[in-house]
Amino acid sequence: MAERPITNELGFKTTYQLFLEKERVPAVRAFHIEDINKVELFPWERMGGRGVYLNLEGTEGVNDCYIAEIAPGKLLAPQKHMFEELVFVVSGRGATTVWRDGQKKQTFEWQEGSLFSPPLNTWHQHFNGDGKNPVRLLAMTNAPTVLNLFHNIDFVFGCDYAFTDRYNGEADFFSGNTKALSQHYQETNFIRDVRTFELIERKERGAGGRMTLLEMGNNVMSAHISQFPVGTYKKAHRHGAGAHVIILKGEGFSIMWPEGKDIQRYEWRAGSLLVPPERWFHQHFNAGGEPARYLALKPFSSRKFPGLRKQWGTSESVKQGGDQIEYEDEDPRVRRMFEEELAKRGLTSRMGDVYGTRAA
Numbered sequence: 201m202a203e204r205p206i207t208n209e210l211g212f213k214t215t216y217q218l219f220l221e222k223e224r225v226p227a228v229r230a231f232h233i234e235d236i237n238k239v240e241l242f243p244w245e246r247m248g249g250r251g252v253y254l255n256l257e258g259t260e261g262v263n264d265c266y267i268a269e270i271a272p273g274k275l276l277a278p279q280k281h282m283f284e285e286l287v288f289v290v291s292g293r294g295a296t297t298v299w300r301d302g303q304k305k306q307t308f309e310w311q312e313g314s315l316f317s318p319p320l321n322t323w324h325q326h327f328n329g330d331g332k333n334p335v336r337l338l339a340m341t342n343a344p345t346v347l348n349l350f351h352n353i354d355f356v357f358g359c360d361y362a363f364t365d366r367y368n369g370e371a372d373f374f375s376g377n378t379k380a381l382s383q384h385y386q387e388t389n390f391i392r393d394v395r396t397f398e399l400i401e402r403k404e405r406g407a408g409g410r411m412t413l414l415e416m417g418n419n420v421m422s423a424h425i426s427q428f429p430v431g432t433y434k435k436a437h438r439h440g441a442g443a444h445v446i447i448l449k450g451e452g453f454s455i456m457w458p459e460g461k462d463i464q465r466y467e468w469r470a471g472s473l474l475v476p477p478e479r480w481f482h483q484h485f486n487a488g489g490e491p492a493r494y495l496a497l498k499p500f501s502s503r504k505f506p507g508l509r510k511q512w513g514t515s516e517s518v519k520q521g522g523d524q525i526e527y528e529d530e531d532p533r534v535r536r537m538f539e540e541e542l543a544k545r546g547l548t549s550r551m552g553d554v555y556g557t558r559a560a
C-alpha cells in the first residue's frame with residue numbers, strides 16, 4: 201500500500217499534519233503495530249509526559265491514535281478539545297478527573313484493561329495511581345477529521361461550548377453502569393476491564409464467536425469487543441477505514457486483501473494492533489491455545505447517533521451484494537493455511553461444526 205504523501209499536489213499539508221508538527225512528538229507511520237506495550241515513546245511537552253502518535257495506513261487519515269505514558273506517581277497536563285477519544289489502559293492503574301470551567305470536578309479510577317471516553321470538550325486530566333510503575337494509555341481519536349474540517353487548531357483546543365447533551369456532570373456517568381440498546385448493543389461510559397467484560401453469542405460472523413458492541417460517551421465513534429474459540433477462524437468481511445483492532449488475548453494471524461489482489465498475512469498476539477484498510481477484506485484466525493479476544497475502536501460508527509456511518513459493511517454475503525465471504529465461498533487456500541498453522545503448533549481445527557453456519 202502506497203504511503204500517503206505529507207503534502208498534496210499543490211504543496212499543501214493537512215491541518216492535522218501541521219498540528220503534528222506543532223506537537224513536536226513523532227508519529228509512527230506503519231501498517232500495523234506488533235506490540236503496543238513496546239512502541240518507543242518520546243518527551244511530549246503539551247501532554248506533560250512521554251508519548252507518540254500512531255498514523256496507521258488503514259486509517260486513510262480519518263482517525264489516529266496516540267500512546268501516552270504517565271511516570272510513576274505523576275500526572276499529565278489537563279486537556280480539552282473538540283475531537284472525541286476512546287482511551288484504553290494498556291498498563292498501569294490510575295484515575296481521571298473530568299470537569300468544565302466553574303463546575304464541580306469528578307474523578308474515576310481505572311486499571312489495566314479499562315476503557316473510557318472523556319466527554320467531548322470537557323477538561324480531563326489523567327493521574328498515575330502507582331508510585332512504582334508507569335501508566336501507558338492508548339487513545340483513538342477523530343482529531344484528523346475534526347482538525348481538517350475546521351482547519352483551525354485554536355478553535356479545536358480553545359472552544360468554550362459545553363455539550364451538556366453529552367455529559368452534564370451526572371454523578372454516575374463513569375460508574376460502569378450499562379444500558380442494553382439491543383441484544384448486542386450496550387451503552388456505557390466506563391468498562392473496568394475489556395478482557396473480562398461479558399460478551400453475547402453472535403453467529404453471523406461464524407466460528408462460535410461472542411461479541412458486544414459499545415456506545416460510549418455519546419460519541420459518534422464506537423467500539424466492540426469480540427472473542428472466538430480455540431481452533432476456529434472468523435469469516436472474511438470488509439468495511440470502512442479506521443477500525444483499530446487491539447488484540448487483548450490469544451495468538452493467531454489475520455489475512456487482508458483488496459478485492460482481486462493477493463492476500464497479506466499479519467501474525468498477532470496480545471498487544472498487537474491492526475487497522476484493516478478501507479474496503480479490504482480481512483479475516484482473523486485463532487492459532488493459539490486459548491480463546492482470542494480483541495477490542496475494536498471505530499470512527500463514525502455509532503448507531504445511537506446515525507448519519508456518519510459510511511461503507512461500514514454488512515453481515516450479508518458478497519453474493520447478495522454484502523460485505524462478508526461465507527465459509528463455503530472461501531478461496532481453498534484459506535482453510536489450508538489455517539490447518540497448516542495449527543498442525544505446526546500441534547493443534548487441530550474445530551471448524552467442522554461451524555463451516556455450515558450462515559448469516560442470519
Ligand SMILES: [Fe+2]
Pocket residue numbers: 437438439443476482
Ligand atoms: Fe472488521
